[in-house]
Amino acid sequence: MKQLFFKIAIYAFLILLVLEGIIRIFHLTKDYPARYVDRLGVEKWVPDQEGYSVTGIRRQNFSKYNINDFGYNSYREFKPTNDKFEIALVGDSFVEGFHQHYYNSTGKKIENLLHGIEVYEFGYAGYDFADELHLIHKYQATFDLIDHVFIGLKFENDLHRGEYNIVPDRIKLESPMYRSLRKIKLLVYLQNIGAFSAARELTRTLLSFGQDNPDAAIIETESKESKKQRYLSYISNFESLVNTYGYNKKRYTLLINKTHTPMVFLTYLDLHGFTYLDFSESFQKSVRPTTLIYDMHWNDHGRDIIAQLISQYLQSEFNDNLLK
Amino acid sequence: MVFNSLEFFMFLPMVFVLYWFVFNKHLKGQNILLLVASYVFYGLWDWRFLSLILLSTIVDYFVGLRIYNTDDSLKRKRWLWVSVIFNVGLLGFFKYFNFFVDSWIDFSSFLGYNIESPWMLRIILPVGISFYTFQTMSYSFDVYYKKLQPTTDFLSFAAFVSFFPQLVAGPIERASNLLSQITNPRQFNYHQTVSGLKLILWGLFKKVVIADSIGPIVDDIFANYTAYPASTLVLGVTLFSFQVYGDFSGYSDIAIGTAKLFGIELMSNFKFPNFSRNVAEYWQRWHVSLSTWFRHYVYIPLGGSRVSKLKSVRNICIVFLISGFWHGANWTFVFWGGFHALAFIPVFLMGRNTIYKDSVVGQNTFFPSLIEIGQVLLTFGIVTFSRIFFRSESITDAFQFIKRIVTDCSYAPYNHPMGYRMIDYYILIALFVLYEYRIRKDERAPFKFKSKVVRFIFYTIVVLGMLLFYDDQVDRSFIYFQF
Numbered sequence: 001m002k003q004l005f006f007k008i009a010i011y012a013f014l015i016l017l018v019l020e021g022i023i024r025i026f027h028l029t030k031d032y033p034a035r036y037v038d039r040l041g042v043e044k045w046v047p048d049q050e051g052y053s054v055t056g057i058r059r060q061n062f063s064k065y066n067i068n069d070f071g072y073n074s075y076r077e078f079k080p081t082n083d084k085f086e087i088a089l090v091g092d093s094f095v096e097g098f099h100q101h102y103y104n105s106t107g108k109k110i111e112n113l114l115h116g117i118e119v120y121e122f123g124y125a126g127y128d129f130a131d132e133l134h135l136i137h138k139y140q141a142t143f144d145l146i147d148h149v150f151i152g153l154k155f156e157n158d159l160h161r162g163e164y165n166i167v168p169d170r171i172k173l174e175s176p177m178y179r180s181l182r183k184i185k186l187l188v189y190l191q192n193i194g195a196f197s198a199a200r201e202l203t204r205t206l207l208s209f210g211q212d213n214p215d216a217a218i219i220e221t222e223s224k225e226s227k228k229q230r231y232l233s234y235i236s237n238f239e240s241l242v243n244t245y246g247y248n249k250k251r252y253t254l255l256i257n258k259t260h261t262p263m264v265f266l267t268y269l270d271l272h273g274f275t276y277l278d279f280s281e282s283f284q285k286s287v288r289p290t291t292l293i294y295d296m297h298w299n300d301h302g303r304d305i306i307a308q309l310i311s312q313y314l315q316s317e318f319n320d321n322l323l324k
Numbered sequence: 325m326v327f328n329s330l331e332f333f334m335f336l337p338m339v340f341v342l343y344w345f346v347f348n349k350h351l352k353g354q355n356i357l358l359l360v361a362s363y364v365f366y367g368l369w370d371w372r373f374l375s376l377i378l379l380s381t382i383v384d385y386f387v388g389l390r391i392y393n394t395d396d397s398l399k400r401k402r403w404l405w406v407s408v409i410f411n412v413g414l415l416g417f418f419k420y421f422n423f424f425v426d427s428w429i430d431f432s433s434f435l436g437y438n439i440e441s442p443w444m445l446r447i448i449l450p451v452g453i454s455f456y457t458f459q460t461m462s463y464s465f466d467v468y469y470k471k472l473q474p475t476t477d478f479l480s481f482a483a484f485v486s487f488f489p490q491l492v493a494g495p496i497e498r499a500s501n502l503l504s505q506i507t508n509p510r511q512f513n514y515h516q517t518v519s520g521l522k523l524i525l526w527g528l529f530k531k532v533v534i535a536d537s538i539g540p541i542v543d544d545i546f547a548n549y550t551a552y553p554a555s556t557l558v559l560g561v562t563l564f565s566f567q568v569y570g571d572f573s574g575y576s577d578i579a580i581g582t583a584k585l586f587g588i589e590l591m592s593n594f595k596f597p598n599f600s601r602n603v604a605e606y607w608q609r610w611h612v613s614l615s616t617w618f619r620h621y622v623y624i625p626l627g628g629s630r631v632s633k634l635k636s637v638r639n640i641c642i643v644f645l646i647s648g649f650w651h652g653a654n655w656t657f658v659f660w661g662g663f664h665a666l667a668f669i670p671v672f673l674m675g676r677n678t679i680y681k682d683s684v685v686g687q688n689t690f691f692p693s694l695i696e697i698g699q700v701l702l703t704f705g706i707v708t709f710s711r712i713f714f715r716s717e718s719i720t721d722a723f724q725f726i727k728r729i730v731t732d733c734s735y736a737p738y739n740h741p742m743g744y745r746m747i748d749y750y751i752l753i754a755l756f757v758l759y760e761y762r763i764r765k766d767e768r769a770p771f772k773f774k775s776k777v778v779r780f781i782f783y784t785i786v787v788l789g790m791l792l793f794y795d796d797q798v799d800r801s802f803i804y805f806q807f
Contacts, residue, residue, distance in 0.1 A: 001344065001512060001514075003514060004514055004517055004518070007518075008521075011780070011783065014780065015780075015783060015784050015787055018784050019784070019787065019788060019791065022788060028792075056743075056744075057744075057791075057792055057793065057794065057795060058744065058745070058748060058792050058793075060743065060744060189791065190791075193791070193794055193795070193796065194795075194796030194797075195794060195796070197796055198329065198330040198796075199330055202330055202331065292743075293742055293743030294742065294743065
């Protein structure tokens with residue numbers, strides 16, 4: 001029996017070691033860039049990092065990222081001046097674009113479509129409206145030099161809070177323990193393919209044994225009234241953020257998907273003079289899929305559509321000469 | 325609880341440690357542990373249906389004793405019928421009740437009578453009912469035919485009926501093999517345990533890498549067959565052949581391997597059926613425990629092949645039709661069984677049904693002969709064609725599927741529904757077939773290499789394969805659980 005356990009342990013150890021090597025050699029899983037909170041209290045990526053983002057099994061989606069001096073994934077540095085025409089895209093992982101090669105981002109596509117424009121992509125996974133306005137507020141001097149700013153906004157996800165605070169759960173990912181675990185690529189791989197979801201599910205089941213699932217109850221029983229209240233609280237958060245961090249209605253445009261945005265909020269935006277660019281119609285018209293297969297991020301075609309929409313918007317708002 | 329779940333990989337070591345460390349050399353304790361573990365294993369799916377297993381156990385335990393304790397042939401036969409009626413009745417109610425009602429309504433409607441359906445019940449099919457009822461019946465049959473002395477140890481008998489490695493999807497064991505092992509003391513055997521672990525690893529590979537990864541492709545093609553050209557439909561049914569093989573033989577390997585960890589040898593259930601040279605050989609290699617059951621308890625009692633050719637052909641038809649029906653309450657399975665009967669009968673009439681009984685393809689050579697390759701491809705083609713009935717939702721769907729293959733003979737490249745590269749799967753299947761050919765002579769030794777290094781390389785490849793093809797989005801349940 002001792003021999004059995006000893007051999008199992010040896011074989012398991014050696015197999016895990018070889019697998020770790022294989023995953024590293026063939027780059028089967030993603031790299032995690034380091035994140036930090038800068039001196040102005042803005043959470044972003046540590047500048048000047050490169051790595052590969054891998055999604056799905058067997059490197060289904062494989063792309064390179066490049067974190068610039070400012071701390072965002074982009075092929076260019078953000079150096080706005082009064083002489084040039086610059087726009088900024090501020091948003092979450094959709095703008096961040098780790099699922100695409102950084103030379104093939106939405107911003108680069110806009111630059112390809114328009115003449116003499118620089119696009120700065122301030123994208124960071126998990127950013128909500130508080131993160132976005134706080135960033136703009138803290139880097140006011142930089143943003144004042146940028147001619148126009150597009151801010152991504154998902155009503156259901158991005159308005160849960162009315163003031164900016166550092167999100168502890170995200171920063172926790174930079175703890176020594178998480179950093180050490182991320183160095184074991186086999187663990188990262190297993191986590192990314194969902195191999196630990198069974199363990200999490202089992203733990204949850206064991207912990208909640210005999211208890212009702214409160215999340216499920218909320219989803220099932222949300223009445224029209226409570227939904228309305230929730231929407232109103234989101235709008236109140238929007239107002240609070242705008243009042244706290246400022247919002248230039250002339251230079252800022254919200255980038256939204258109307259089909260996922262309630263009418264009450266659209267009406268509010270119209271009544272209060274907030275401009276927005278809706279991409280839902282263009283996505284719906286598209287014959288080809290606009291999102292990736294394994295997650296809901298925009299695929300190459302989806303990014304093409306967004307770039308075209310923004311280009312047309314800029315052309316109509318500013319100058320026909322922008323068009324290449 | 326299923327084999328490819330985290331729960332099982334926590335459950336198995338616990339039972340193993342208790343079995344060999346706490347109850348070692350204590351037969352009764354080991355059997356009680358096996359019984360409790362088996363009931364926990366099954367009860368975690370649905371504890372309510374444990375009562376059916378217990379009931380089936382009690383009935384056949386007493387029927388066995390009653391049959392043995394009387395010499396009156398009429399009484400013996402009556403007691404045997406008690407077992408048959410009870411077990412078939414359980415199956416009939418839980419598995420076929422709605423099917424019979426449905427078929428009766430369809431038949432009446434065909435005759436011009438429209439009947440409302442007052443008797444349709446919402447019945448849950450208890451997992452494994454087709455397997456354990458057949459296993460308990462085999463005990464009563466063996467006692468009846470005086471091939472077996474009934475046990476007076478109820479605990480051992482209950483452990484035999486519910487032995488968790490093979491409880492829900494076989495192999496369907498005969499009491500002469502399994503019960504005798506349960507009633508006799510077991511010793512820990514290092515080589516047996518290692519061999520069990522290897523089979524578990526290989527079974528998991530077949531399930532996770534072959535069956536589960538192909539599943540979404542097959543599901544997509546069969547669900548949308550009207551939108552695909554013939555080439556895609558052929559691809560779909562071919563892949564289904566590998567899926568169902570990987571799924572079921574993978575399960576059997578894990579079951580056999582798990583039993584080995586407890587010092588128990590189960591019968592082989594799959595002997596590389598994809599390398600069969602005719603349909604008869606296929607049935608000597610595919611789901612062997614079920615074929616053996618039907619041979620012993622249906623075919624031979626009907627006269628087998630010792631009667632006239634005509635009666636033998638009748639017996640073959642009966643066996644295949646019942647076997648088809650055993651698989652599921654749907655006419656598609658009956659058609660599937662009937663199709664196999666039609667494919668088997670010519671082989672039988674030519675006297676070629678047992679010629680490959682003791683050999684494998686490429687028996688004495690490394691490569692198979694061209695004739696053998698032709699035979700294997702033809703048999704695989706016939707079996708794969710029959711899978712259209714096996715997989716389709718209805719007979720109409722099956723015939724529409726076939727009609728589309730025949731009438732819309734066109735080709736178009738197929739794209740994976742989840743966006744993966746299809747070439748990965750073609751390479752995977754090709755390598756799998758080549759590897760199975762390499763190990764074709766011993767289904768119980770999937771990693772038979774002299775060199776430890778080579779063995780280690782293959783273990784690593786198998787685990788790597790699971791990492792590369794594991795997808796937590798796909799349905800990971802075993803196909804044969806529904807039977």
